[in-house]
Amino acid sequence: MTRVAFLIPAALRPLAEGRSRLHVDVPRGSPSLGEALDALWALYPGIRDRVLTEQGEVRPHVNVFVGTESSRWSGGLATPVPEGAEISILPAVSGG
């Protein structure tokens, strides 16, 4: 069991009971980011389709950080998540 914290962006809080920060217990030790996100979807399934495409890939204008490191550069959904890690879901700087 690994306990991690998720930081939820404002746009997705209606899908997470309005919470900006929440703790999730991932049912195994040393999980990957994908496993941690699966635990988040189990609690708040509406967040999944906003963060991932139907092909299971992180949307191109969404960034998921483990600590301060973007998962794009640290192994994607295979990025290891240490006990007590803080995972931030953030919209990329993009728009018009």
Add this chain to the structure above:
Amino acid sequence: MVTTRSIAVKGGDVVLLVGTVKGAFLLRAPATRATWEVGGPYLAGRAVYALTHDSRAGRRRIWASATSMHWGAVLVSTDDWGRTWTEPEEANVKFPAESGLALKQIWQVVPGRAAEPDTLYCGVEPAALFRSTDGGQTWNCVSGLLDHPHRPRWTPGGGGLCLHTIVLDPVKAARMWVGVSTGGVYRTDDGGRAWAARNVGIRAEFLPEKYPEFGQCVHKIVQHPERPATLFLQNHWGLYRSDDAGDSWQDVAHGVPSDFGFPMAIHPREPDTVYVLPLESDTFRCPPGGKLRVYRTRNGGRSWQPLTRGLPQQGAYETVLRDALATDTLDPAGVYFGTRNGKLFASRDGGTSWRLAVEGLPPVVCVRAVVVDRARRQR
């Protein structure tokens, strides 16, 4: 915090559903259509490329496609003219996993026929057709088109590879047409299992073979419900008419300054009256000479006349996109179009004269007109 203005809609009003790249707006006017009250922005920050009103089975429901650059695209709905919206917790339009495709945008949503009040269709990017048979709760990709052998050879146009037009035959319940950029016109006669390219006579200016079986860049198709075998088509270069349900097409660009353009609309009662907004060219997508002119034919395309009264005739570098031109069902008919510069022009005499109804909107990508039923109690 975005401040949203609500509107109070009464029976007999006309409501324009206006989609922009930054949200939706509702414009309300009494039947005189003299002044317009603006509600919105709704779905602020999301692009709304498709809107429709479903009045079947006692509904007063607006469907909207809402696309967030960050969080993806969903179909949402409102039954109270925008005061509250129903948003699906899980995305409601999704490609099957085995397709390998991911939804980018929903370009069109249309109610099914009156006799099938729980059926709706939507067209998406990457190009595919989805159908719901439970009033929009769940959606399934129409596999007959998704698996079409031509599909791997369709290529994206400027707006991406999208299925942007859906036309239902009001009489033959198994027949419908779709428009794909770029793929062309496809028709099914068996409810969506088999689809055939219907592009004979339509030019593909941008290909070495000018009249291929498919690959055309159709921009919009319209049909009058009283004459379903006759179709009009605005192409990426070319104005066409078909009188055999799309089996063949004839060029009807007689008297327009350019046959390039995006939108097309048909009169609610006159099957030979069609409206287009010609643009200079595919490389300069603005009205010829900076003169903003709607062109109208009243004889099924034998001739087109410019409609200029009330429209700016100099320096009007406006662009009107494929779904941003619409008619209402009043008599005389209202005609409306929105521009990429955020202006909404309205005519209440079938296009003969125009007024600037609203300006300062975000870029307009979709306009639909609803005449609110007087007889029913608002729900």
